[in-house]
Amino acid sequence: MTAMAEVPLWAAIPIALFLLVGAGLTLVGSVGLLRLPRFYERIHAPTLGTSWGTAGILLASMTYFSVTGGRLAVHELLIGAFVTVTTPVTLMLLGRAAVFRDRAEGNPDVPARPPVEPGDDRPAG
């Protein structure tokens, strides 16, 4: 609480704004994760949290520690870069696994496998 009193008002307002935007977007993403009807729609919802949810809270943290520390503190960029790089990888893998499972069970609402043309050496599926 002592360090918080050192933060001037011009820095406290953007910090609070970034915090609220980030946490609010993460909450909206979780509501979408709970409410959306199909898996292929639900997989999009938590990306709200991984994009601007993470960015907002990390920007607030960067601003706060830069102002209270008296020097530029950008080590939160590490988390931001890591989350930005890994989220597409995990969600692509999970989406491919779900498509594979749905096709293996013959569920109706999955797009059919495209026909393999001669000369196309991509792996099927």
Add this chain to the structure above:
Amino acid sequence: MSTTILTLALALAQLALALAMGLAMLRMLHGPRAQDRVLALDALYLDAMLLLVTQGLRTGSPFFFEAALIIAMLGFVATVAMAKFLMRGEVIE
């Protein structure tokens, strides 16, 4: 003045993040299929990471940042391993 603003915003943000964790937990318990549970666990990891960052803001200590970084990495590895398991039935072939 700025203490009031920051305390209020931190409390609201932590409340929203805890609520988001609860909703992700509901989805994880609810299912209905394994990929839903893995997706909910991934969201839960993300929310826990953000909650740790806000806790670091509240206490003003830089050590929560390292915990948050480790949780982010663990979440990535766990989700990739479980997606691989759903796809192939094995993690390491």
